[in-house]
Amino acid sequence: QLQLQESGPGLVKPSETLSLTCTVSGGSISSSSYYWGWIRQPPGKGLEWIGSIYYSGSTYYNPSLKSRVTISVDTSKNQFSLKLSSVTAADTAVYYCARGLMAGTTHAFDIWGQGTMVTVSS
Amino acid sequence: SYELTQPPSVSVSPGQTARITCSGDALPKQYAYWYQQKPGQAPVLVIYKDSERPSGIPERFSGSSSGTTVTLTISGVQAEDEADYYCQSADSSGTFLVFGGGTKLTVL
Numbered sequence: 001q002l003q004l005q006e007s008g009p010g011l012v013k014p015s016e017t018l019s020l021t022c023t024v025s026g027g028s029i030s031s032s033s034y035y036w037g038w039i040r041q042p043p044g045k046g047l048e049w050i051g052s053i054y055y056s057g058s059t060y061y062n063p064s065l066k067s068r069v070t071i072s073v074d075t076s077k078n079q080f081s082l083k084l085s086s087v088t089a090a091d092t093a094v095y096y097c098a099r100g101l102m103a104g105t106t107h108a109f110d111i112w113g114q115g116t117m118v119t120v121s122s
Numbered sequence: 123s124y125e126l127t128q129p130p131s132v133s134v135s136p137g138q139t140a141r142i143t144c145s146g147d148a149l150p151k152q153y154a155y156w157y158q159q160k161p162g163q164a165p166v167l168v169i170y171k172d173s174e175r176p177s178g179i180p181e182r183f184s185g186s187s188s189g190t191t192v193t194l195t196i197s198g199v200q201a202e203d204e205a206d207y208y209c210q211s212a213d214s215s216g217t218f219l220v221f222g223g224g225t226k227l228t229v230l
Binding site: 046062109 | 123152153155157159164165166167170171176208210211212215216217218219220221222223224
C-alpha cells in the first residue's frame with residue numbers, strides 16, 4: 001500500500017533553511033486525484049498546515065508562512081520537498097508529509113508519513 | 123486569518139457518547155474533516171466530507187454538519203478512543219487549509 005517517508009536533518013541552525021523530502025512508495029505521485037502536503041506540530045501543540053502541491057507543480061501555502069516556504073515536486077523520483085527559510089526556534093516541530101485526497105475545492109490528508117522531528121538550535 | 127474553534131477537552135465514561143464540536147464561518151461552504159491522534163503517532167483521518175467514514179474506521183465514529191458548526195460523534199466510547207481530535211477545513215476559497223486547535227478526549 002501507499003507509504004510516505006520524511007527525510008532530512010533533525011537539527012537546523014537559526015536563520016538557516018530547513019529542507020525535508022518526502023518519498024512516496026507503493027503508488028505514483030503523478031496521480032491526478034491527489035495533492036501532497038506538509039503539516040507540522042510543535043511539541044505539545046496542535047497541527048499546522050504548511051502547504052500543498054499538485055503533481056503538475058501548482059502550490060498552495062499557509063499565508064502565515066508563505067514568504068518563507070517553497071514546496072516542490074520531482075515526479076521522476078516520486079518525491080516532494082519542503083524548504084523553510086530563515087528558521088527560528090518557533091519552527092521546531094514534528095514535520096509530517098501526507099497525501100491530500102481531493103474533495104470539492106479542498107483536500108483532506110488520508111495517508112501520513114510517520115513524521116520527523118526538526119529542532120532549530122545553534 | 124481563518125480559524126476553526128474546538129473545545130480544549132471533553133470527558134466521557136466508557137460506553138457513553140462523546141460529541142466534539144468545531145466552529146468556523148466557512149463551514150457552510152467547505153467540507154470538514156476529522157483526525158484522531160494518539161501520543162507519538164501520526165494523525166488518522168476518521169471522518170471526511172463532513173460525515174463519510176474512511177474504510178477501516180469503526181461505525182461508532184460519525185460526523186454531522188449544521189450551519190457554521192460540525193460535530194464529531196463517538197457512540198459507545200471505548201478506552202482506545204482516548205486521543206486528541208482535530209477538525210480541518212478550508213477558507214471560503216478552498217485554497218487555505220486550517221486545523222482546529224484540537225480537543226483532548228478523556229475516557230474516565
